[in-house]
Amino acid sequence: xxACLAFFQFGAIFFRHExxxxxxxxxxxxxxxxxxxxxxxxSGALAPLLGIGTPIGEATRGIQAPEQPLPxxxxxxxxxxxxxxxxxxxxxxxxxxxxxxxxxxLAGAGLANIVWMLSAQLIAVQRxxxxxxxxxxxxxxxxxxxFDRMRGMGGNPQKLIADAATGLLSGWILxxxxxxxxxxxxxxxxxGPTDLPWQMLWIFLGTAALGSWIFARYVSRSLWFFxxxxxxxxxxxxxxxxxxxxGWLAIMTAVSGGLILGLRLLRGADGTTVPA
Numbered sequence: 001x002x003a004c005l006a007f008f009q010f011g012a013i014f015f016r017h018e019x020x021x022x023x024x025x026x027x028x029x030x031x032x033x034x035x036x037x038x039x040x041x042x043s044g045a046l047a048p049l050l051g052i053g054t055p056i057g058e059a060t061r062g063i064q065a066p067e068q069p070l071p072x073x074x075x076x077x078x079x080x081x082x083x084x085x086x087x088x089x090x091x092x093x094x095x096x097x098x099x100x101x102x103x104x105x106l107a108g109a110g111l112a113n114i115v116w117m118l119s120a121q122l123i124a125v126q127r128x129x130x131x132x133x134x135x136x137x138x139x140x141x142x143x144x145x146x147f148d149r150m151r152g153m154g155g156n157p158q159k160l161i162a163d164a165a166t167g168l169l170s171g172w173i174l175x176x177x178x179x180x181x182x183x184x185x186x187x188x189x190x191x192g193p194t195d196l197p198w199q200m201l202w203i204f205l206g207t208a209a210l211g212s213w214i215f216a217r218y219v220s221r222s223l224w225f226f227x228x229x230x231x232x233x234x235x236x237x238x239x240x241x242x243x244x245x246x247g248w249l250a251i252m253t254a255v256s257g258g259l260i261l262g263l264r265l266l267r268g269a270d271g272t273t274v275p276a
Contacts, residue, residue, distance in 0.1 A: 030092035033103050036110035037085035043117045044077070053121035064244045066197040067182050067204035069175070069235020076231055080168045084110065087165040090158045098150055102143050102162055109139035109169060126187055130180045133173060140169040141219050148220035167224025170215065174225075175232030178207040194244070201236075201249050205256045208233070216264040226261055233257035 240250035
């Protein structure tokens with residue numbers, strides 16, 4: 001049975017004992033976060049390495065949909081996993097209180113990401129995969145919001161890693177949701193991958209614009225979020241310029257993406273409305 005530590009509550013005249021299960025959870029959280037960081041890339045490699053299920057993205061690879069990034073741009077996952085594992089390791093080593101506040105929702109996001117990757121490979125139902133993206137977004141955005149509350153409290157390498165781990169995942173999940181919306185619409189409407197290219201591209205850009213406004217206005221000022229979003233937009237531009245032959249769609253994506261990123265970067269975020 002773990003020993004429960006007592007802490008003095010400011011303004012009180014007595015010691016209040018922290019529940020045993022809370023102490024146990026805090027002691028195990030860094031290792032849980034580290035395990036989830038390692039399991040995420042392993043879960044994503046289930047189909048390509050072991051031949052179990054369908055590789056993630058196989059259903060959309062080569063369909064030349066105008067709102068899809070080039071496959072090479074999905075390599076950003078390696079950077080996201082690296083930042084996640086690095087933050088988990090630092091949390092295990094330093095165990096500072098602010099780290100635990102971020103680690104809890106980030107662990108939830110990692111677990112939700114594993115569920116999404118397993119579903120995408122073993123079940124491969126687009127509508128289900130689309131729904132499973134939202135828990136990842138909610139939890140990663142919560143982690144980003146919690147980190148944003150301490151930006152004015154000094155910086156160190158641990159905080160830089162925490163900012164990257166939360167911001168990159170938050171931004172790329174918005175890209176994933178944005179490119180999935182047209183896929184779901186096509187599935188319901190029975191449309192082909194290149195039907196209504198302008199309308200589907202605008203749906204993607206509208207989703208990215210709305211999501212970036214919500215994130216910057218209410219969640220966080222993280223530059224890593226915008227870096228991930230910009231990377232996704234560059235992938236869509238490259239896809240339309242080199243693969244689909246729809247040059248005007250690439251140009252409009254560049255113009256719209258520049259406006260989205262410019263307005264958010266120049267105006268910043270309040271970070272005062274969403275509690276964390």
